[in-house]
Amino acid sequence: MQNVRKRAxxxxxxxxxFPHTIPVLTGFLxxxxxxxxxxxxxGYGVLWSVLMSAAAFCGSMxxxxxxxxxxxxxxxxxxxxxxxxxxxxxxxGISMLDKYKGLGKIRGFLIYVLCDETFSISYNIEPPENIxxxxxxxxxxxxxxxxxxxxxxxxxxxxxxITFNTKGLDFVLTALFVVLFIEQLKKKENRxxxxxxxxxxxxxxxxxxxxxxxxxxxxxxxxxxxxGRKKLCx
Amino acid sequence: xxxxxVQTIIMILAITAGTMxxxxxxFVLFPEKKKIPVFITYLGKALPSAMMGLLVVYCLKGVSxxxxxxGIPELLSIITIILLHKWKNNVLLSIGSGTIVYMVxxxxxxx
Numbered sequence: 173m174q175n176v177r178k179r180a181x182x183x184x185x186x187x188x189x190f191p192h193t194i195p196v197l198t199g200f201l202x203x204x205x206x207x208x209x210x211x212x213x214x215g216y217g218v219l220w221s222v223l224m225s226a227a228a229f230c231g232s233m234x235x236x237x238x239x240x241x242x243x244x245x246x247x248x249x250x251x252x253x254x255x256x257x258x259x260x261x262x263x264x265g266i267s268m269l270d271k272y273k274g275l276g277k278i279r280g281f282l283i284y285v286l287c288d289e290t291f292s293i294s295y296n297i298e299p300p301e302n303i304x305x306x307x308x309x310x311x312x313x314x315x316x317x318x319x320x321x322x323x324x325x326x327x328x329x330x331x332x333x334i335t336f337n338t339k340g341l342d343f344v345l346t347a348l349f350v351v352l353f354i355e356q357l358k359k360k361e362n363r364x365x366x367x368x369x370x371x372x373x374x375x376x377x378x379x380x381x382x383x384x385x386x387x388x389x390x391x392x393x394x395x396x397x398x399x400g401r402k403k404l405c406x
Numbered sequence: 407x408x409x410x411x412v413q414t415i416i417m418i419l420a421i422t423a424g425t426m427x428x429x430x431x432x433f434v435l436f437p438e439k440k441k442i443p444v445f446i447t448y449l450g451k452a453l454p455s456a457m458m459g460l461l462v463v464y465c466l467k468g469v470s471x472x473x474x475x476x477g478i479p480e481l482l483s484i485i486t487i488i489l490l491h492k493w494k495n496n497v498l499l500s501i502g503s504g505t506i507v508y509m510v511x512x513x514x515x516x517x
Contacts, residue, residue, distance in 0.1 A: 195501045215407040220414060228422040237421050242408045247420040254424025260457065261425070265432025266446060267454045273438055286429050288461055295454050297497075340509035343483065346465035347504040350487050351497055353458040362455035369459025382467040386460070393456045397449065404452060 185299070185307035192297050193315045196289045199345040200316065202338060204323020207234055209331055214242050218328025225324040229285055229317060233257045259387055264291040271295070275306045282309055285317045289345065292352045364404055368396050475516035483508040 204225065211221035224234055233254055240250050264286055271294065272279055290313050299308035356362045372392035373385065380388050397404065409417065436442050442450075469477040487504035494500070 191498065194498060198505075216414070220407075220418075223415075224418050224421070227418055228425050230421070230425040233421065233425065237417070240421075241414065241417060245409055245413045245417070247416050250417050251420040251424045254421045255427060258425045258428040260460070261428035262432055263449075263453045263457050265429060266436075267450045267457070269432060269436055269442060269446070269450055272433070279433075283429050283433055284426065292458065292461070337513055340479075340512040341505065343480075343508040344501060344505040346462070346480075347483070347487055347501040347508075349458060349461040349465055350484055350504070351491055351500045353455070353462050354488065354491050355497070356455040356458050361451075365452045366455035366459050369456030370463060372456070373460045373463035377463060377467055385464060385467055389460050389463075393453070393460065394449075397452050397456065401445075401448060 181304050182307050182311075185303050185311050188300050188303045189308050189311040190315065192293050193312055193319070195344050195348040196293070196316050197319050199289070199342060199348070200319035201323040201326070202341045202344075203231070204320045204325075205327030205330070206342075208324045208327020208329075210235070210238060210327075212328055212331055214238060216241060218325060221324050221328045222321060225321045228254075229287065229320060230254070230258055231287060231320070256387060259390060260288075261286060263390065263393075264288075264295075267291070267295055271305075272309070275309065278306055278310050282313050285313045287316065287320075289348065290316045292349060296352045296355050361404075364400075365397065368400075369393060372396060479508055479511035479516050482511060 207225070208218065208221045211224075212218070224237070228234060228237075236253065236257060237250065240246070240253070265283070268286065268291065272282055275282065293312050293316075294309050299305050353366065357366050369389075373389040376388035376392060377385050407414070436446060466477075466480055469480050471477045483504045486507045487500050490503055491497075491500040
């Protein structure tokens with residue numbers, strides 16, 4: 173009896189959550205395939221690319237890692253670079269502390285796969301009243317993870333099989349972030365913090381260049397938010 | 407394949423470890439059962455919109471405003487998204503249309 177009810181709740185959560193993941197489905201299948209193809213051209217077959225996607229699941233860092241896999245063996249450098257490229261996850265975690273409270277065993281998995289896209293959707297789009305929060309977050313996280321791993325698998329197996337012109341398709345993820353950013357700005361209390369995010373990143377981009385943008389931006393954001401706490405809180 | 411299978415597995419583990427430290431650290435430092443410091447709660451509310459701003463800039467970081475096409479495809483697509491989102495307020499519609507506008511622009515107009 174309990175199993176039946178569980179399955180029904182999971183199904184309802186799926187129906188509520190799936191539409192929100194469609195942009196990620198498009199973007200991740202496409203970029204995942206690009207990753208699989210690129211790994212293939214460097215001599216790393218589908219087994220390796222899927223293993224990397226399934227274990228590390230860290231999009232942009234995986235592309236950076238292709239360079240690391242084609243130079244001298246240096247795991248310490250890979251570890252440190254991975255810490256730096258992924259440092260933004262620290263801020264996602266802090267933001268999700270409250271939402272991921274009391275979700276039981278599933279919580280570990282949710283944290284393991286907390287990427288940019290999953291964070292953006294799970295933070296911005298509240299589950300409907302009658303839907304289990306736990307399952308809702310699980311479905312979003314699991315689907316996004318599945319899209320990325322499947323994309324990698326397809327890319328590794330099919331190679332350069334796609335014939336229609338996909339140029340510009342990766343813009344779907346930019347569009348996702350733009351829309352969710354607009355959604356954030358709808359709330360009055362988020363306006364200043366949103367503007368702080370944009371300005372900090374532009375400053376950091378113009379000083380440190382596009383390859384070292386993230387960590388300086390995070391530091392400027394942190395300092396500004398700390399300094400402006402009294403003003404921003406009210 | 408440049409590295410040996412064992413070396414490749416070690417590399418995958420190193421990258422996974424680095425990534426997972428960044429994902430798990432906040433949850434390890436501030437466990438569920440302990441009370442979260444007020445400052446961290448504040449950050450948890452203030453950071454998301456700032457980070458969404460960072461992600462938008464991050465996605466556009468490679469766009470050059472000095473060289474052709476001067477970021478015009480990106481600008482036009484984002485304007486489309488903003489206007490459409492104001493008008494219809496439909497997340498998927500805004501994302502889908504913005505992407506199609508961008509693809510048409512970079513494939514047919516700003517080739």
